[in-house]
Amino acid sequence: MPLDTKNPSDPGREGLLAAYQAVREALIAGDGKALRGLYAEDFRSHSLHGDVEDLAAVLDAYGPGGVRLDVFEVEDLTAEVFGEVGLLTGLGSISGSYDATEFRHRVRFVDIYLRRDGRWRYYFSQSTEIVPEIP
Numbered sequence: 001m002p003l004d005t006k007n008p009s010d011p012g013r014e015g016l017l018a019a020y021q022a023v024r025e026a027l028i029a030g031d032g033k034a035l036r037g038l039y040a041e042d043f044r045s046h047s048l049h050g051d052v053e054d055l056a057a058v059l060d061a062y063g064p065g066g067v068r069l070d071v072f073e074v075e076d077l078t079a080e081v082f083g084e085v086g087l088l089t090g091l092g093s094i095s096g097s098y099d100a101t102e103f104r105h106r107v108r109f110v111d112i113y114l115r116r117d118g119r120w121r122y123y124f125s126q127s128t129e130i131v132p133e134i135p
Contacts, residue, residue, distance in 0.1 A: 013079050016086035019072035019120035028069050030062050038122055069096040086113035106130045
């Protein structure tokens with residue numbers, strides 16, 4: 001899905017989408033330095049397994065020898081801005097490997113970004129796996 005990435009410091013929807021795209025690209029590249037600059041210091045997420053993870057866990061997971069994404073696609077992406085809070089929801093498909101184990105997930109997600117120091121920072125994420133129905 002092409003996104004407008006012209007101005008990630010824009011306080012509106014376009015800036016929020018640009019920040020989201022930058023996070024997506026850094027995750028795909030496994031770029032810890034970029035991730036550190038895009039995430040809020042107090043970031044946390046609720047993983048597919050119900051674990052609460054912080055920024056240190058993300059940086060560790062996407063560091064050398066960590067998660068490698070082959071697919072990171074999003075459908076039904078909605079982006080809303082409420083003052084200094086940005087809300088993204090959608091349907092995601094991701095696959096790759098971690099610690100020599102391949103994975104593939106389809107999830108519904110909500111991501112929250114906060115405007116801090118004049119730019120959007122990734123603050124919170126929650127994903128719920130969509131389990132295929134067995135006929």
